[in-house]
Amino acid sequence: MKMRIEHSIDRILLRHEFICMIFALCFVVSVFALIRTGLSRREHYLGECARVAWITRSVAAGRGAILDSDGLPLAWTERQYDLFLAGAGNSPDLLPFLAKQAGIALPPGCPDGENLLKRNLTPDELLGIEKLQASMKGLLAVRPRFERNVVDYPEIRRLVGRMPDDLEAGSGLELAFDSRLRGREGVFTVMLDRNRQWIPSTFKWLREYSGGEDVRLELPLEKLRESGIAEGNGR
Amino acid sequence: MKVPSEGSTLKMLVAVVAMIGCLTVFNAASPSGGGDVNFAARQFAWLGAGLLLMEILSRTKFSILEMACPGLVLVSVFLLVLVLFFGARINGMRGWFRVGSFLFQPSEFAKPVFVLAISAFLSARQDSMSFVVKTVLLVLAFVGPIVLEPDYGTALVYLCVLSAFLFLRAERLLRFSLAMFFCMTLLGVLAAREDYVVRRICGYLFPFEDPYGAGWHILQFRYAIARGGPLGAGWGECLWANSYLPLPHSDSSFATLAEASGFLGTVPLMLLYAALPFIGARLAGGARKESNAYFILLCFFLMACQGYIHILVNLGVLPPTGLTLPLFSYGGSSLVATTVMVGMALSAAGGGRKTTSMEMKE
Numbered sequence: 001m002k003m004r005i006e007h008s009i010d011r012i013l014l015r016h017e018f019i020c021m022i023f024a025l026c027f028v029v030s031v032f033a034l035i036r037t038g039l040s041r042r043e044h045y046l047g048e049c050a051r052v053a054w055i056t057r058s059v060a061a062g063r064g065a066i067l068d069s070d071g072l073p074l075a076w077t078e079r080q081y082d083l084f085l086a087g088a089g090n091s092p093d094l095l096p097f098l099a100k101q102a103g104i105a106l107p108p109g110c111p112d113g114e115n116l117l118k119r120n121l122t123p124d125e126l127l128g129i130e131k132l133q134a135s136m137k138g139l140l141a142v143r144p145r146f147e148r149n150v151v152d153y154p155e156i157r158r159l160v161g162r163m164p165d166d167l168e169a170g171s172g173l174e175l176a177f178d179s180r181l182r183g184r185e186g187v188f189t190v191m192l193d194r195n196r197q198w199i200p201s202t203f204k205w206l207r208e209y210s211g212g213e214d215v216r217l218e219l220p221l222e223k224l225r226e227s228g229i230a231e232g233n234g235r
Numbered sequence: 236m237k238v239p240s241e242g243s244t245l246k247m248l249v250a251v252v253a254m255i256g257c258l259t260v261f262n263a264a265s266p267s268g269g270g271d272v273n274f275a276a277r278q279f280a281w282l283g284a285g286l287l288l289m290e291i292l293s294r295t296k297f298s299i300l301e302m303a304c305p306g307l308v309l310v311s312v313f314l315l316v317l318v319l320f321f322g323a324r325i326n327g328m329r330g331w332f333r334v335g336s337f338l339f340q341p342s343e344f345a346k347p348v349f350v351l352a353i354s355a356f357l358s359a360r361q362d363s364m365s366f367v368v369k370t371v372l373l374v375l376a377f378v379g380p381i382v383l384e385p386d387y388g389t390a391l392v393y394l395c396v397l398s399a400f401l402f403l404r405a406e407r408l409l410r411f412s413l414a415m416f417f418c419m420t421l422l423g424v425l426a427a428r429e430d431y432v433v434r435r436i437c438g439y440l441f442p443f444e445d446p447y448g449a450g451w452h453i454l455q456f457r458y459a460i461a462r463g464g465p466l467g468a469g470w471g472e473c474l475w476a477n478s479y480l481p482l483p484h485s486d487s488s489f490a491t492l493a494e495a496s497g498f499l500g501t502v503p504l505m506l507l508y509a510a511l512p513f514i515g516a517r518l519a520g521g522a523r524k525e526s527n528a529y530f531i532l533l534c535f536f537l538m539a540c541q542g543y544i545h546i547l548v549n550l551g552v553l554p555p556t557g558l559t560l561p562l563f564s565y566g567g568s569s570l571v572a573t574t575v576m577v578g579m580a581l582s583a584a585g586g587g588r589k590t591t592s593m594e595m596k597e
Contacts, residue, residue, distance in 0.1 A: 037550065037551065191474060
C-alpha cells in the first residue's frame, strides 16, 4: 500500500516537472523583458519620461527700482496676474459659471484672441480661483507678469524713459542704468506628478535667478521735477 | 551546529520576502517616497498576524484541516456570495467587506480553502461522472461569485490552479486539453463582455493609441522599470512610482521594486517565484498521502502562478489583470492568505519535516 502511494506521488512529481519547466521559462522570459525595458531600451524610455514629466521654465528677474535721493520710488516693478482660458473648446456657458464660482467679474466680450479673460487679478479673485475644485481649476490658467510703473508726473516719466514691454529698456534713465537695473533671469527644471503639480523635491535651478539692483539718484523728486520741467521748456 | 530544517528555512524565506514587501510598500505609499508610514505599518501588522498563523498551522495535523474542509468550504462560499450583496465597491469591483477602516477580501481567504477542497474532494480515485460533477460544483461555488464581482484576474488564478491539478491527475492528456480549452474559452467569452477588460487588452496591444487612457498602465510600467535601470534609483527615490504608477503598492509593486532596486534587486525575486514549484516538489516528495502531495504542489503553484502573472504584467508581457504579488504587495487579506497557505503546506508535508522512505515504510 505504502509502495503504491510512493509510486503514485512519484508519478505526480514526474508530471509536475513539466510545470516547473514552465516557470523556468517564465523566469527566462521575464529576465529578457527586464533587460529590454530596463537596460537596452532604457535611454529611449527615459527620454519619454523626461518629455512626459519634466518641465524647464525660466523666471524673469524683477527689475530694480529707480529711487530719488530720499529713497522715494520713481519707477518700480510690480508682479501682476492675468487670467487665461486654459483649454480650447470649452462650452461658452462654462465661463460665466466658473467666473461666478471664483468670484471674478469678467469684462464683456471675453475671451479675446489670446484667450485672455482678465488682466490684473485682485488678491480676492486669486483666492477665489484657488478655492475652485481641482477639475475646474484646470480650465483656467493664471499667469504672472511684470508691470513697470512710474510716478505720475510727465516730466519724471520723460526723465525715466520708456519701457516698451515692461522688461526691456527703451530710453532715458531706464536705458542709462539698464545693466544695473536688469537682473539675470533664472532657469529651473522640475518634475510634475500625474496631476501636473510640481514635485518639490525634484526642483533644480539650472541657472540661478538674481533680481536687479535699485538705483538711487543724487537729487530729490522735486529737484528732478524742476530740472525736467526746465529741460522741457528749453526744448 | 544545528542545521535549520526545510520548514524553518521556508518560514524564514517567507518572513524575509514579506519584510522586503513592507519596505516596498513604504517606498511606494507616500508622494515623497518615504514619509507616510500608514500603509507599511498596516502591512507590517498583517505580516505579524500572518506569521503567527503560519506557525500555528504548520504545527497542526493536516488531517484536522482536512476534517474541517467541508466547513471551511461552506464559510468561504457563503462569504464569496455575501460580498456580492453587501461588499464595498472599489475600482468597479464588489469584492471587499469594509470593517471600520479595514478591508477584508473573501476571494483571497478562499484560495487556501479552494486548494484544500481540490485535494480533499478530487484527488481520491472515483468514477468519471462523480469527478466531473464535483469539479463543476467547485468551480461554480468558488469561481462563479468571483466572476460576478467582477474580478477576472483572481478567477483566472483559480482556474489555473484547477488546470494544474487536472494536468497532474489526468490519465489522458487529450481529455485534459479539451477540458482546459473549453474552460479558458468560456472565461475568455465572459471576460470579453466586460468593457474594462476589452479596454485593457486594447491598451496592452496599442498603448500609444491612448497613452493617457487605456495605454497608461503599460507605459508607466515601462517608464518606472527604465528609471530603475541596472542598480535602481534607490529606496525612497521612487519618484515615478509615487507620481505616475497606478496603485504602486499593490498592482504595480514589482515595477515599484524595479524602480527602487533595479535589475539587480528584481532578478532574485523573479528567481524566487520561479523556484516556488521546485520547493513545493521537494516538500511534496516527503508527503504521506497523495492528497497531501497535491495540496502542497498546488499551494506553491498558486503563489508562483499569481506571482508570475503579476511580474509579466508589470513587464508588459501580459495585459493588466489587477493581480497583486503574493507576500509582497500591499493587502492584509492577500498576505495572511499566503502565509496561511504556506503554513498548511508545511502541515501537509508533516510539519516541514522531510519524511524519509524508511519512515514511510514504518
